[in-house]
Amino acid sequence: MQKLIPTLSFLLFILSCSNPEKKTTSTIDFTTTFEKSQGTQTPSYTEVIAYYQNLANTFPEINIREIGATDSGNPLHMVTLDPNGEFNFDKIRSNNRILLINNGIHPGESDGIDATMLLFRDIAQKKIKAPKNTTLVTIPIYNIGGALNRNSGTRTNQNGPIAYGFRGNARNYDLNRDFIKNDTKNAQTFAKLFHLVQPDVFIDNHVSNGADYQYTLTHLFTQHNKLGGALGNYLHQEMHPQLEAALVNKKWDITPYVNVWGTTPEKGWTQFMDSPRYSTGYTTLWNTLGMMVETHMLKPYKKRVEGTYELMKSMIEIIEKDGTKITKLREKAFSDVVTQENYTVQWKLDTTKITTFDFKGYEGNFIESKITGAKRLKYDQKKPFTKKVKYKNYFKSAVNIKVPKAYIIPQGWWTIKELLKRNNIEFKVLEQDSTITVETYHVKDYNSRNTPYEGHYLHYNTQVKTSKEEITFTKGDMVILTHQKGFRYLIETLEPQAPDSFFNWNFFDTILQQKEGFSPYVWEDKANELLSQNNELRIKFQKKKKDTAFANNWYAQLDWLHKQSEHYEKAHLRYPVYRIPK
Template sequence: MKKNLLIGLLIISLFSAYGQQNKWLTPYEKGNMNQTSTYQEAIDFYAALDKQFETVKMTEMGQTDSGEPLYLLIFNPDKDFDLNKKQSKAVLLINNNIHPGEPDGVDASMQLFRDLVLQKIPIPKNTIVAMIPFYNVGGTLNRNSFSRANQNGPESYGFRGNSRNFDLNRDFIKSDTKNARSFAEIFHLVNPDVFIDNHVSNGADYQYVFTYIQTQHQKLGNDIGNYLKNEMTPKIRKQLLKKKIESIPYVTVYGATPEKGFTQMMDLPRYSTGYASLFHTIGYMPETHMLKKYEDRVKVTYEFMLETILHTDANYLKIKDLRIKNQYQFKPKSLYTLQWKIDSTKVDQIEFLGFESGYKKSDISGKERLFYDQNKPFKKQIPYYQFYKPHKHVEIPTAYLIPKSWWNVIDLLKLNKVEMIQLKKDTLIEVEKYKIADYKTGTSAYEGHYQHFNTTVHKSIEIIAFKKGDFFIPTQQFAVKYLLETLEPEAPDSFFNWNFFDAILQQKEGYSAYVFEDLAAEILKNNPILKEQFEKKKAEEKSFSENGSAQLDWIYKNSQYYESSHLTYPVYRVLN
């Protein structure tokens, strides 16, 4: 009788466990493993987790361009979800569906959070796991089956552009979208030590299901960058290999084959991991391979997130300490690299699992076309370039000064938690002033902008009258890298290059030549030094000597009548 009772209790227990497990199957698991959960299915799933389990919380966090909110999921076995206070634990933030045609992270994250609350996997003791289930909500809701022409599943998915057709993974600096502004609020609330942004690749064919972009270690910072490159990533890859998951850095070749080698991506601040690195955060961008089965892609995304959580948990004190110390690497009067170039003299040979490739006649054009033969896999050593050298640098100032009139820039600095002090009275301050010397502008629209590039400046030291309420911004703060990358006009993703200051590029006043001719002659007569410079320029430059309009314009721009605001960059550097 007692034995039968025990058997009965065991059967009930097993059925209960099965029922609990079955209750929390995701739509992806209930389907054919080639279907991604819809927006509403996932939000309902997370809301149910939040309702039943005390270790997970879902919060509405900010608006998106489509009108729907961003949600933030937090898992903490200690049931403490107050991120406004200083955390003793590490924090790992996951971002999904920035490109909704690449939804692997959506389904992998639903399983991950389910397994965390059900304690089916090791529970991190020293790490809080936070996650944005859908970042590009508008693109997620724009569901179709055809916009990812090169991708093998799932059956339907969202669209890359958001509801205003912005690629959100180009918007982290310029913040044209509500999504980006809400993300910044989340990012600085969470203050992640490690960040994962899940993607699917484009490009060459090869054997790997899983590739990854990691923050470029030199750009991240010396000690924390070396830790990422030499310790963290190799250990995570080793754990993945134990699960028979081969991995390799993201294969950055397009329209070519990888055998000749490839370079590590320099993740500019416009991208999510590049943005995260400005705040000393280790960033990973998983890039599963577009041609592999969706089920396999979801699995490796899950395993990478899990192994990264476990590594962070085991090394949380070291990672947090490296982040704090990293800001002090960037001190006033030291040099900061604004632009990098690949160092082709430093090359590693890495093992690569690829497919034989070749060319054959196209059925469409009759011309030669590239193809990969998946029946001919190979393993060979190829060159990998992961070191960059400084191409352009700047001396870090003690502080920046920005007139209060440039509120559009000030608002973004505030959004990104930059520490600023407003002047309490009108003040004369000696500063280094930039004059825009040259720049080029793209001829095609790029993410809502005609972006500038190849910007150069002239520098001068002047005493300038600043007004009460203007902003004094010291560089010795946690956001030092953000300041340098956005406020230095020669940086690729500077606010200048993203058109924030285009108003200074246009003259607002001018002259009528027939009137100014007599005045110009008077100016030269009364200014012998200017006249000497003028005559020298005519003697040395034939095109100038033969162009009367150019000569008149030169005199105007070297006179007191020329507006000082033209080409004057309204962000000033305090050097002492």
């Protein structure tokens, strides 16, 4: 039998975890790996967790706890810094606003990991002013499997640190595409943490790809029209400008995330639309004010970490100042949204509204490639410029649905039930078999990706037709009222036309395959008998045959007739989530 000998550092880590309540006057050196390396290195996963454990053992206002499993086999940790040393979130919410900071979703983008370690330490050691009415919560490293897959090469475009984690998690999922579909244990545990914490504001720390420009910091707030109402207006008109102004005052220029690929940014760009597969798109479903920090990949690592640190400090200052307003706006958003008669499930760019601002870039030209001979983009950092650019950051409704009073889902779709439970969705089950008149969707058309995307062949451009049916549901089927806190989540997942609906993520693909068919030599005679007995059908069939392609395809004719008969199965293309109208 092979004996496993733990390393000294691992033993020290275990010992430090064994007394979570003990607070000591410590001589521990809280200088981080980032600082010791003069801004060139980031710590390993075990070093990060040990660091926070030591902080928690030393400072009574800091707590670390395990929340749940991840695909790596390691637990997801949550670290809380509360000015009053209160770690019961029901009590915290009665007095404070909560800022949730997510780090290491892409562990190669480690800026936030280091910046948050510095932030928690500096507040605890009173090196910077501690917030009075804001509780900070951080996930030290979300993608633990990726962090353990440490290397120095996969971030081809990035200027430091020396070694870092990998983008894919332990099962090679990109976790910033998994929030709504919940394929990974990471995402399932995040949902548990998110609903425990119920943050007012959410920050997800990243590093950008794309164009070259002068800024170290860029921001990507959740799309304000999508958030909607007074809360969306506050995000767009107050929080966003305040953050930019605060950072400029600190000599940290910042610009909206430069959503430009393969060309230069002078002509402007369109705001990235964060659907619920992304972290901020998911957190927005519960009216949390969300933003991503995107530092620029080519700037020195030290500068990127310092910029992320200052941005988080500035956001805390805004929350301290506007905390009461944020609380009231979020409460109003929860009460207003459930009264909506209509809800937008697809958005399109509003070309009538454009934001113009001064952008600090570098001149770029297309020159001949020495490798391929084709034209390649080359930026000249010796030629900086400031130019007016057009930023298209307004969207309008493209597809609206009428909000139902409730949804009914047959109990056989237990995978959907599990997703709803993870997200604190309230539902009841039928206590007896019941016949109910419902609105039914039939899938009219859809497209699918030709290549796999995050473990799925994602559908898009989904179209449905609606009919009313009287259906008998059985004891145990789920009835889900829309008038609840998870309103947005329900609409975005259960309406098949929504980009990140459960239908589009392939959770209902079995309805797309016809299970029963016909043998042509048998059906030919039955179809002929059907036409002889149904004059209306015979007329429709003759009109249909005016289509040359249809007329020249004998099988298509038999199939069409089969679909008009009682033999055609009802389940084919019938979406198994039913709507009870208001």
